[in-house]
Amino acid sequence: MPTLDPRPLDAEAVLAWYDRHARDLPWRVPPALRAQGVRPDPYRVWLSEVMLQQTTVAAVRRYFLRFTELWPTVFALAAAPLDSVLREWAGLGYYARARNLHACAQAVVERHGGVFPATAAGLATLPGIGAYTSAAIAAICFDERVAVLDGNLERVLARYHRLEVPVREGKEELRAVLQLSVPQRAGDFAQAMMDLGATVCAPRNAACLLCPLEPGCAAARTADPTAYPVKAAKTDKPIRKGHAYVMRDAGGDVYLRSRPSKGLLAGMSEVPGSDWAAELGAPTYPTAGDWRHHGQVVHMFTHFRLELEVWSATVEPAGVDDGWWVEPQRLGGEALPTLFRKVLAAAGHG
DNA sequence: CATTCGTGGAC
C-alpha cells in the first residue's frame, strides 16, 4: 500500500473557520463560550455521540431533546426502566445502541460514581463506546489530543491526501496522519473537522472555495474532488419475504409481542409473523379469524430488502398468549420499529 | 476482519 505523505493539516486555519462557522447544536458548547472556560457536560456529549452513530443530525435533534428532558442526568437515565428507553428510541434505528446506552449509564453510576472517565482509553471500556465515540468525548469534553476519526474525517482526509484505496484499507494510516495535526484545542478541532465534512467537504458536493484546507488539499487540484474517497465494489442486497399478522380483539385492541433480545430489532415490539426467507411460504395464521390480505410492505434494511405480506383479522384473545393487547391510540407509545409501524398502517392503523 | 446491526432524506 502506498504510504501517505504525512503532511499535517493547518489546524489553525480550521479553528479560525470554526470560530466563524460552527453549527449551533443543542449538545454543543460554541467556541466563544468554550474559550471562556465553559466545558460541555460529558453526559450530554456522550448521549449525542451515541445517537449520532450512523445517524444524521436532523434525525437526532428531537430524540436528544426528548431524552434530556426525560433524563437530564446519567443518574436519571441509569434509574430508568430499559423498556422506557427502548420506547423512546423507537424509530431511531440500530437498537443495540439503546440497550448499550442504558447499560453504559448504569456502569458509569455503579463503577464510576456517576462521573464519566476523562480519557479515551477509560471511556472505551464502557458499553457502546468504541474507537470513535471514546475519542470524540475525550476530545470535546477534556481536550485530550486524540485523533477523532469518523465518516466525515475519513472523507475529508481521503480527499486531502488523495487516498487511492478504499478507506477501510487506509484507515489506520489516516488516523496516524490525523494524530499529527491535533492542536491544543482538540475538542474544537474535532468538531470543526466534522462540521467541515458535513457542510463544506460533503459527500456529493465539495465546496473547495470555502474550505480552509484547500491550500494543501490534493483532491482540490483534480477535476472532481468528490471522486474521493474511492469506493469498494458493492454487492447487491438479497430479498427476504414473509407474512405479518395484525390481530384485533372484539374491542379493536391490537396484539403485540416482544422480539428476541438478540439479533435484528432486538428487544423491540412487533406484530406476529412468519420467518423471513428467500421464498414466500403459504400464510400460517396464529389463530382462527376472518383473515384478510392488505397487500405488501417493503422495507429496506442495511443488508437486505424485506417484503412482508400484511394480514389482519378479528380473533378470540384466548388464541394467543405470549404478548399483550394495545388500544390503537396507544400504539404510538410502544417500542415499535418503523417496519412494524408500516405494517400497522397498511392494516388500517396509520 | 467481514458481517450484522435501521432509518429517513437527498438526489
Place this chain on the structure above:
DNA sequence: TGTCCAAGAAT
C-alpha cells in the same frame, strides 16, 4: 423509484 449514505460498535 432506486441508490447512496449519516458524528460506528459488537462480534
